[in-house]
Amino acid sequence: MKWILTLALASSMAGAAMAQVKGQGLGDARQHADRLTEYMAKELGLNETQVERVSVINSVFAEKLFAASQEPAEERTFNKADETARRNEELKAVLTAEQFGKWKELESRQTTHTPDGREIRSVEPVR
Numbered sequence: 001m002k003w004i005l006t007l008a009l010a011s012s013m014a015g016a017a018m019a020q021v022k023g024q025g026l027g028d029a030r031q032h033a034d035r036l037t038e039y040m041a042k043e044l045g046l047n048e049t050q051v052e053r054v055s056v057i058n059s060v061f062a063e064k065l066f067a068a069s070q071e072p073a074e075e076r077t078f079n080k081a082d083e084t085a086r087r088n089e090e091l092k093a094v095l096t097a098e099q100f101g102k103w104k105e106l107e108s109r110q111t112t113h114t115p116d117g118r119e120i121r122s123v124e125p126v127r
Helices: 002-022 029-044 048-070 080-094 097-110
Strands: none
Touching (some): 048 080
């Protein structure tokens, strides 16, 4: 009897944990593009015309990113660095020089800091 109760409790806890992890995803490409556009509008002070154009650029990038994530790894032809460079060239045509400089700064900071601003430190592997 104890085994059955323990098993039921463990399986319900595992199910609850899986539901929490699934809910933390990025959502779909459109949501990702919208969040990125909102962030850029706030941080860079974009005007309405810029917001519309940046939204289209981010939507195309997010669609490519999410489509690539659905492909098997061995068949994937998507190169994130190339696509990011292509997106940045398009953004350069839409943003002012000051806005683009700030965007590059924010983009580089993204790889060294967590979303809440804490620094990500490199760690040497244990041998």
